[in-house]
Amino acid sequence: MSLKLGKLIYTGKAKDVYETENPDRVIVKFRDDITAGDGEKKDILQLKGYYNSLISSKLFEVLEAAGIKTQYIGLLEPGYMLAHKLEMISLEVITRNIAAGSLLRRFPFEERQVFEKPIIQMDYKSDEYKDPMLNDDIAMALGLITAEELNDLREITLKINKTLKDFLETKGIILPDFKIEFGYDCEKNIVLGDEISPDTCRYWDIETWDVLDKDLFRQGDSGVMDAYKKVASMVLDDEDLKKWGLNEI
Ligand SMILES: Nc1ncnc2c1ncn2[C@@H]1O[C@H](COP(=O)(O)OP(=O)(O)OP(=O)(O)O)[C@@H](O)[C@H]1O
Ligand SMILES: [Mg+2]
Structure with a gap:
């Protein structure tokens, strides 16, 4: 590789997507830009793209090993992921195991309330409309997805949740919630795309419940990159850490 x-076919708030010689494949570049509050709070954090690409790659590998179809083909070098090109579905699929973030602002849940049955929430991915929460009828009326696909998405998402949650627990990390995006590959299969990183998930240290994700940036904390680096060192195998020189940073 x-x-x-x-x-360059797409440039978003945190990643760029490039064409490759193969029309069914893209290179996803993870940038150092970080944003919060619909892009209102912005910064550039050195090495964020590097860590996020390593963490995402590892988690895509774990999901692939569990039989889940993902975009992931390989990490070309830190920051650059080779992936299947997807026609993205404009949904943000959010899974919640523990109450945190916007859920607490919108509904009377207790902070850190544990959900025995994970909550799956779907938001309309649209900066213009500020990613509003959907219900099934609105999603279908907007033509985003069919009833059958919604069922499939829920089933795949629950499997992804269980796989990630179990894996991360073995690495000392709690997964309170996370956001994922899906798309169709060239054979029209529904495939997990985008990223699975501290930008898009909540990660808490299992021992201390310390926050290890983008909430630190939202709160204006200075230790954002230390936390992302810690997640990378907790999640990756020694072999990967050595391969990508993470020990030397
Ligand atoms: N495998 C893929 N093929 C094609 N497009 C993809 C793939 N994976 C992700 N994308 C799309 O590429 C873009 C990634 O960029 P990024 O996440 O920076 O932007 P954004 O989604 O506009 O911003 P944000 O996620 O912060 O709202 C998104 O639009 C995402 O849906
Ligand atoms: Mg995004």
């Missing part, structure tokens, strides 16, 4: 970027 070599790093030869084709045409």
Whole structure:
């Protein structure tokens, strides 16, 4: 695998997507830009893209090993992921195991309330409309997805949740909630895309319940990159840490 970027086809708030020589494949570049509050709070944090690409790659590998279809083909080098090109579905699929964040602002849940049955929430992915929460009828009326696909998405998402939660627990991390995005590959399969990183998940240290994710940035804390680095060192195998020189940073 070599790093030869084709045409830039999409540039988002934290990643760029490039074409490759193969029309069904893209290179996802993880940038150092970090945003919160619908892009109102912005910064550039050195090495964020590096850590997020390593963490995402590891978690995609764990999901692939559990039989879940993902975009992931390989990490070309830190920051650059080779992936299946997807036609993205404009949904943010959020899974909640423990009450945190916007859920507490919108509903009378207790902080850190544990949900025996995970909550799956779907938001309309649209900066213009500020990612509003959907229900099934609205999602279908908008033509985002069919009833059958909604059922499939829920089933896949629950499997992803269980796989990630169990894996992260073995690494000393609690997974209170996370956001994922899906798309269709060239054979019209529904495939997990985008990223699974501290930008898109809540991660808490299992021992101390310390926050290890983008909430630190939202709160204006200075230790954001230390936390992302800690997640990378907790999640990756020694072999990967050595391969990507993480021990030396
Ligand atoms: N495998 C893929 N093929 C094609 N597009 C993808 C793939 N994975 C993710 N994308 C899309 O690429 C973009 C990634 O960029 P990024 O996450 O920076 O932007 P954003 O989604 O606009 O911002 P944010 O997630 O912060 O709202 C998103 O639009 C995402 O849906
Ligand atoms: Mg995004």
